[in-house]
Structures are given as structure tokens and as C-alpha cells.
Amino acid sequence: MEFPEQTLLDCYARMCLIRAFEEKLAELFSQGLLGGTSHFCIGQEACAVGVITAAREDDWLISNHRGHGHLLARGLELQKVMSELLGRSDGYCGGRGGSQHLSAPEKFFLGTNGITGGGLPIATGAALALQYRGSTQVAIVFFGDGASNQGTFHESLNMASLWKLPVLYVCENNRYGMSNPVEKACAGGRVSARAQAYCLPADTADGSDVEAVAQAASKALEQVRSGAGPFLLELLTYRHCGHSKNDPRIYRSKTEEQQMWERDCLRITRDKLLRRGIPDSRLEQLKTQAAEQVQAAAQQSLQAPFSSREETLAGVFA
Amino acid sequence: MFYSQAVNIALEEELTRDPDVFILGEDIGIYGGAFGVTKGLYEKFGPQRIRETPISENSFTGMAVGAAMLGLRPVVEIMFMDFLALALDQLLNSAGKIHYMYNGQLKVPMVLRTPGGAKGGYGPSHSQMLSSMLLGIPGLKIVAPSTPRQVKGILKSAIRDDNPVVVIENKRLYPQQGEVPEGEYLLPLDKAEVLSPGTDMSILTYSAMTPLCLAVKEAVRELGWDPEIVDLVSLQPLDRESIFKSVRKTGRVLIVEEACLTGGIGAEVSALIAEHCLDALEAPVMRLGAADVPIPSSLALEKYVLPQIEDIVKAVQQLREY
Numbered sequence A: 001m002e003f004p005e006q007t008l009l010d011c012y013a014r015m016c017l018i019r020a021f022e023e024k025l026a027e028l029f030s031q032g033l034l035g036g037t038s039h040f041c042i043g044q045e046a047c048a049v050g051v052i053t054a055a056r057e058d059d060w061l062i063s064n065h066r067g068h069g070h071l072l073a074r075g076l077e078l079q080k081v082m083s084e085l086l087g088r089s090d091g092y093c094g095g096r097g098g099s100q101h102l103s104a105p106e107k108f109f110l111g112t113n114g115i116t117g118g119g120l121p122i123a124t125g126a127a128l129a130l131q132y133r134g135s136t137q138v139a140i141v142f143f144g145d146g147a148s149n150q151g152t153f154h155e156s157l158n159m160a161s162l163w164k165l166p167v168l169y170v171c172e173n174n175r176y177g178m179s180n181p182v183e184k185a186c187a188g189g190r191v192s193a194r195a196q197a198y199c200l201p202a203d204t205a206d207g208s209d210v211e212a213v214a215q216a217a218s219k220a221l222e223q224v225r226s227g228a229g230p231f232l233l234e235l236l237t238y239r240h241c242g243h244s245k246n247d248p249r250i251y252r253s254k255t256e257e258q259q260m261w262e263r264d265c266l267r268i269t270r271d272k273l274l275r276r277g278i279p280d281s282r283l284e285q286l287k288t289q290a291a292e293q294v295q296a297a298a299q300q301s302l303q304a305p306f307s308s309r310e311e312t313l314a315g316v317f318a
Numbered sequence B: 001m002f003y004s005q006a007v008n009i010a011l012e013e014e015l016t017r018d019p020d021v022f023i024l025g026e027d028i029g030i031y032g033g034a035f036g037v038t039k040g041l042y043e044k045f046g047p048q049r050i051r052e053t054p055i056s057e058n059s060f061t062g063m064a065v066g067a068a069m070l071g072l073r074p075v076v077e078i079m080f081m082d083f084l085a086l087a088l089d090q091l092l093n094s095a096g097k098i099h100y101m102y103n104g105q106l107k108v109p110m111v112l113r114t115p116g117g118a119k120g121g122y123g124p125s126h127s128q129m130l131s132s133m134l135l136g137i138p139g140l141k142i143v144a145p146s147t148p149r150q151v152k153g154i155l156k157s158a159i160r161d162d163n164p165v166v167v168i169e170n171k172r173l174y175p176q177q178g179e180v181p182e183g184e185y186l187l188p189l190d191k192a193e194v195l196s197p198g199t200d201m202s203i204l205t206y207s208a209m210t211p212l213c214l215a216v217k218e219a220v221r222e223l224g225w226d227p228e229i230v231d232l233v234s235l236q237p238l239d240r241e242s243i244f245k246s247v248r249k250t251g252r253v254l255i256v257e258e259a260c261l262t263g264g265i266g267a268e269v270s271a272l273i274a275e276h277c278l279d280a281l282e283a284p285v286m287r288l289g290a291a292d293v294p295i296p297s298s299l300a301l302e303k304y305v306l307p308q309i310e311d312i313v314k315a316v317q318q319l320r321e322y
């Protein structure tokens, strides 16, 4: 699918924003301003942006531990996401959730999830609720190749297929589950092949090409929305960064990493735009703008207060 | 009415009252569930409301969470409490945490019903009372009603509650009979109930140990002993006020449960009593619970592991004579 020029530019800008956001997070980590851990999606931005561009604004999103791309692609407020990661009271969850437990229902973002494979049944249940209510919305869940080895993946696909639930399963196959290469963890090596066992349609797309992702997602979503039942979309991608904050990446070669940088999704999108005659300066400007936005958000968030003890101990029950 | 019928009626009434209520679990359709508790509901409400699932506890519990987050009110049936192990991730990491960790933006109004406890012959993987395993999971309400009347009122309230509630039923209670109020009848989820007032000592108990303790009360009456039987009903939160009130009245406490003694509900209750009522105690708190042994299959052996009437009578005597 060829996007209209503006759409591709918007996608590029969004991908730049996600990249700049995580580069800023890395900086905050090294300065000791960000605690705990965080999983970056550097290299995978096209997956988030492509799928979410193809989705409706009111399709429910369910994400995993590597969710910054999904959050920002859905258009959550940058500063409120930043504050959440920095544990501040003005974050989406008041600092209770952080990166792996961030929800924004007003944006139809049900939540990121810290349990590998934990989001799959939740998304399937959300889809059950949508079907129950006769909605035309779809539930879209992002997960990794590693998560496809959890029982929840198999159980969820089976039930969604039995009951024709409106759910799009999006596997971002970045070749590794932490340090474990997909060939060593996932028999057969391909997640999409597993769909056949549960009688649901599947497709595979190049996760570094945002247009290819959007095209595959559009087709899949159309099918799901028509009432045909669930769909499994596997996106072949790569995380250039480590699994989380302190990952020396000894499980893969520098040569492999260099080769994959050649296929970086930002680079590919940029080349496309250049070929379409967009001047380099305009693209540079988008990148600069993203960095500035992120910088401003971080500055504001670092000034924000933390919740009080009283607030922290309240609110367990509805 | 049987306890199992009271559960059935509570479900039927709530399904009728609120179209957002639906139930899901294994073999709950025409088969009526492993213990016949959902009999007739499938015929009345059909496959959308009575959702028969494949054997996938982990995911159908997670699906209930997802559906509840979007506003439905799922009631999950886990066939045997031991199988809760397979659903625990979604209870622990999703259901109990979501309202808090997402800062109140979403709630999880779901119920999980499951029969715990031994009924003779079911053996190690189908007999355990895992009530205490669920303590220490913030965000869950846990109730263990012991009479048909209680289970009707409690289950209806649980379904209307905006939080995840685990309703612990008991295989040995299903065939027990009792009066059940008709129609709208709701009980609070956080209250203990004094089932039989007394003066000598407080027997704190719950689930299938409750009828046993009531029987003990009858047995020791002729000795002139008069224990007060307090059914805890709510295990999370514990109804401290009612517990302390009874302890202060009698000064002697025996806690009887079917869960393992070590780390049981009784351990928590004892600690609370020590912290808050030490001055009122005339004897050390006594506890009876399952031996720290898996429940053996043979009926002849099961009784060595679980508190029996004689054990309770003996404990009552000891406590009385302290």
C-alpha cells in the first residue's frame, strides 16, 4: 500500500517521536532519574505505528511490556506517559503502573502488561465483551514471539476462533525473547504457522516497512470487523536495543546487529520519503521537533510531584 | 433447599436481573457443571450467557478480567478449587491489581466461584481448601459462605460488587439443606455471622467446618459447655469487629478450618487476636486445621488429615479446662 504523502509523513513523525522518547529515557536512566527497568522498542516502531494507523480510534489496544511505541502511536499525551514512567502523580496512573502497567481507557488503550502472555486472554475477553454488546470495535493485542510459547496464546486463539471473536493478534517477532532466539524457543520458528492449528487466518508482513504493516493490518482488521473472527498477524521485526536496561546483548553478533540497522524502519521510511521528493531538511526538522517535544515533556515531568502516602495506600478497591 | 440450589437460584436471579451478567466455565451447559450447580441455566439463558469454555482455566479467567474491564459482569466457575492454580496468574496479576495499578481508571467486577475442600475419595488434586493461599493478594475479596441462606445472599452481592470476588463453595456443603429467603436477599461481603451465641468460648470457623462446629456445640451441651459459633464468612477482609467482640465476650478461642494449619486463615486471625485482644484472653488461642499433608484419596486416610468432630470436641475440652 502506498500511503498518501501526508500520511507517510505523519507516520514518520510518529516513529521519530517514539525513538526520541526512548532515547530520552535511556539518558534519564544513565542520569539515575529513572528507576526500575524499561523495555525499548527501538527498531520496532513501524509495527506500532503501522497497525495503529490502520485501526479505528475506538479499537481497543492491549499491549505488553514493550509498549512505548503502542502508547505513543495511539496518541496518548506524551507528558502524561513520561510522568507515569518517572513515577509522578500527573502520570496516566499516578505513578502506580509505570511502563508495564499503563492504561488510558479514554484513548481506548486498555493497558500494557508485565506478564509475558498476560494480555492475550484479557484482549480475548475484551473482544468477547465487544461481541456481546454487538459493537463494531475490534480488540488488538500486541505480543512477542516469546509470548507465543505461553499457554495463554494457544488457549486464547482457540477460544477466539471457536467463538469468532473480534480480535486481532499482532505478534511482533523481533527474533528474541530476552536472550532466547526464536528458533530455540518456538518450534518451527514462525508464529503465524501456529494459527492453522486453531483454524484462524494469518498473515506475515515486513515489520520494518510501515506501509506494509498498515496494509496487512488493514486487510486483517477489515476481515475481523466483518464478523469473520480473529486474525493472527506476524510482523517480522528487530529490536536494535537490548531487551531491557542492562542487556549487554552477548547472545547475538555485532555483524547481525549492523545488518539489521541497514533495515531500520526509520531509515526505510525516510528513504521512501526522500524518493517521493520530500526535502531532507523537512525530515530533519521532524526529527528535531520530536526531540524537542520529548525534552520539554521530560523537563515538565521531572518537576511534577509524587503522590502522597495517603493517596498511595488508598484505592485498592473500587 | 440444598446449598447447590441456593447457588443456582442466586445465579438465575442475577442473570435475569442484569443482562451484563454472564457465566463461564467448563461443562456448565446442559451438563449443569461438575456438581450440578448450573443445571437449567443453559436452557433458560442460552450459550452467550452460559458460556461453556474449553479446559483453559488460565485464559478463560483472563477473559473474564478483560470482559469485566469493558463493563460486563462475568461469573467464572472453576470446577475444583485445586484448579485455581491454573487461573492464579490472572487473579493475582490482573484481577486484583488492575483497579489500583491503573489508578482507578478501570474496575474488574467479576466473581470467581469454586468448590474447595474434601468430600472423601477425590484425592490430592481435587480436595484441597486453598482459602489461605489467596490471602496476601491485595485487591481480591474472599468469601466462604457455609449455609444455603448465606450463599444466596453473598453470591448475589458478589455479582453486584465492582471488585473481583472469590466465592469459595465446598463440595461437602452442596448437599446441605437450609432455609433460604425468596427473591431479593443480599448479605454484606465483609461481615462474620454469629450462627449460635454462647458464653464459654468462641469457635471461629468457615465453610464446611461450620456445620461440624455446630454439631460439636450440640455434642458438648450435655457437658454444660456453651461455645459461641462464629462463622467468619468473609476471609478477606476479616471482620475484625465481630471477631474481637466475640473474643472479648468469651475470653477463649478455638479456630477450626479445612485449610492447612500452617499459614492458614487461623494464623492470621490468631495474630489479630494477639495484637488486639491479648488482655481479654484467658487461655492460649487454639487452632485446628488440615495437617500439612496432601489430602489422601482413601476415605480411611482422609480423616487423619482433616479436623474431625472428635478432634474439635477434644480441643473444646482442652480449652475449657485450661
Ligand SMILES: Cc1ncc(C[n+]2csc(CCOP(=O)(O)OP(=O)(O)O)c2C)c(N)n1
Pocket (backbone or CB within 6 Å): A065, A066, A114, A115, A116, A143, A144, A145, A146, A147, A148, A174, A176, A177, A178, A243
Ligand atoms: C510470565 C513472565 N515470564 C517471564 C517474564 C520476564 N520477561 C519479560 S519480557 C521477556 C521476554 C519476552 O519475549 P517476547 O514475548 O518475545 O517479547 P519481546 O521482549 O521480544 O518484545 C521475559 C522473559 C515476564 N515478565 N513474565
